[in-house]
Amino acid sequence: MWRPARLPAQPAAQTHVNASSWTPRLLTSLFDHVSDSETVPVPPATLPNPGSMAHPELCRRPCIYFAAGSCANGSACGYCHLSHEHRPSHLDRRHRDMLSNLSETECLALLLPVLRCRAESTGLAAEAVEVLALLEDKTVACAATSA
Incomplete structure (x- = not known):
């Protein structure tokens, strides 16, 4: 039975978790289970x-x-x-909490490359062009308003 990849254990003393360092790998590994x-x-x-x-x-x-x-x-x-x-x-509770704590800009910036890669690897890039363009526009708009 397939199980999601486990992340390295975080030190107990660490109070701030840098989601940007491991989340793309986690999301990619979650999507890679489909042959x-x-x-x-x-x-x-x-x-x-x-x-x-x-x-x-x-x-x-x-x-x-x-x-x-x-x-x-x-x-x-x-x-x-x-x-x-x-x-x-599925993401476990800790990862869902981390994802929910990201800003809209961070979330879009995190997910867009994974979605683009997945669309290309499955041969759905042509069908996903409009959706990906909308997400890119939203990412730029969110980044502009938060800057």
Whole structure:
């Protein structure tokens, strides 16, 4: 079973944690658990339901009823009906707290390179151009207002 990479232990005396030094590595490692064979986009004509859209990158969690053999919602189901080999990774409480303490500018600056890299590695860069441009504009606007 896949588990997220562990961070080096922080010294107990340290009162301020520099999230910028380890967070990009953590986020990248969380996204790296999906193999290249899983990142091939599924053509829209073969998608059985709305919950399976953008599988495996952005789809909803797996449908437990479909996995058990019978989903009453069928093609209208909001959960993914496609194969999920790995459990989704999640930040632990400490990392969620650190992320929530970042300013909007810091958060955007942290996530944008990871999202851009992930879009390129999955072959979705062309589809993500507009969204990434909006995020870049927002990052610049936030940086300008905080300066």
